[in-house]
Amino acid sequence: MTTQTPAVMVNSVPAAPQRRPGRVFGLLTAEWTKIRSVRSTFWTLILFVVITVGLTAGLTALIVHANGPNAPARDARIIADPVGFILGAGIGLGQLTICVLGVLVITSEYSTGVIRASLLAVPKRVTMLLAKIIVFSLLLIVLAEIVSFGSFFVGSALLHGLHLPGSTASLVTVKLSGPNVLRAVVGAGLYLTVLGLFALAIGGLIRHTAGAIATVIGAVLVLPILSGLLPSNWGAHINAYLPEQAGSLIFSDRGTAGQLLSAWEGFGVFCLWTLLLLVICAVLLQRRDA
């Protein structure tokens, strides 16, 4: 790519116009421009929608039509928590795209060096971070709620076809008006939004894309497995308070007795984890050389 070097003499730099009112609005639109103008945002969000809704539909359809020897036991589990099954089917894998995007939103600034331009424009670094958090959460909550409701409607429609062999009577009917159903569906969108911020915070702490993605995925997928190997009593406590385990209660709460945290308590624990990491991220951003 080449262009003609402009005429050697720059006649004059036009004077900059007066400031438009609304500093906060300006910072938010700047962050929105940054997020929307790179392809990684577009592709990760496309993947997020396709994987989440696609897997929900695929897995639910598979269950409805598969009648192996284990079917009755499996059906019993689904009937006990149909909403948790529907939402968990797609989010389990779909959430990884949100992890990747959350990390990229901040680490791509470091890997490409645009962080320097960003901080020259907004030297109050915590302000820049807050603007980024606000814009990213708004984007996520809108998209995650749409995907969550979409998955629910697709999944519940398909699950309605679950019936005993030889019968046409549906075994399970899930309606949005059912107990805790709306909470679970809205909650899944909230969970994904907070997960994006959780990933953003870790991205801001680690500042390298690969390392940060590995860390977030480790925290979301691997930690629960490891803590599951711990001896029963205190292992269960640790497990319950892990970010992903606590956070996902909001959409997969089976309401079983003896559970350490309720759905909202679990979500609160997840929010506290995220807040803690964001605060550390802000402090380090302020202190470190860019």
Add this chain to the structure above:
Amino acid sequence: MIEVLGVTKRFGAKVAVNDLTFTVEPGRVTGFLGPNGAGKSTTMRIILGLDRPQSGTATIDGVPYRDLADPLRTVGALLEAKSVHTGRSAYNHLLFLAQSQGLRSSRVNEMLDLVGLSDVARKRAGGFSLGMGQRLGIAAALLGDPQVLLLDEPVNGLDPEGVLWIRNLMKHLASQGRTILVSSHLMNEMAVTADHLIVIGMGKLIAAASTAEVIAQGTQKSVRVLTPDPARLSGLITAEGGQVVPGTVLPSEAGAVDGADLLTVTGMDAKRIGELAASASVVLYELTPQLASLEEAFMELTSQSLEFGMHGGQSDGLLAAGGNTALAAEREIAK
């Protein structure tokens, strides 16, 4: 005006900037000169609030960078390190910067026109050539019409046309009364661009004076003389207080010039040498004043503080001093 006061920056055990103090005045181009690793970039990053010094302050018109509201309207900066997302278009890069400063998007188009990037404004910046990237950086720096500009090695790697463009732009902006601080390790580039110099080595201030003063204080002037009667002319010159040493044959004249006939005279100007030769009827084939190049002056100033040792090629500087600086710039890069 930029003021740096007692700034010290350490990275671990390594001292990058050591108790550095200087001011940059408006209305002229101030060159910030030093060998690679002297601390130029670190100092600029401290002025711009990107790095925090262990001690000292850096202010712009009396205000630390981090306290500026809409800083791009006060200070424009072109950093040496890349600061553009390779996947984002030139337009969107400038757009987000403009939005953060409350500037309209029409301003972005004005700047793209100014630097000649309008045709590729929607292309990803990752595909830009070095020169185009540099022009995008200049557009970002000028976006807020700032009165203070910091440019870190702006001509590095540019072709002669690009070098000329940046050079004229800086002079033009300085003539409008703006404060311009431009860093370089290319002494000859500074000789033709900067009115004033701040020379540092190993993070310490070595000199802060006008470019002419730095050259003058750096090196003695000498005169190259070629004569068939060196013995007699030497006698005449030394009798009048001049110093004579044998001259060196340039590679380009090997074989054509007898080294024994060449003299290098210091302490006496060419005019007086010519008069002496005429009065004694000594034939002169050549009488050339050797102006000290900024490079030599710089070498002399920084020889105590060069971190990676001096690289050869003082004669390069002599050749380049009055000649094609773009060529010298390329030679410098090749080293």
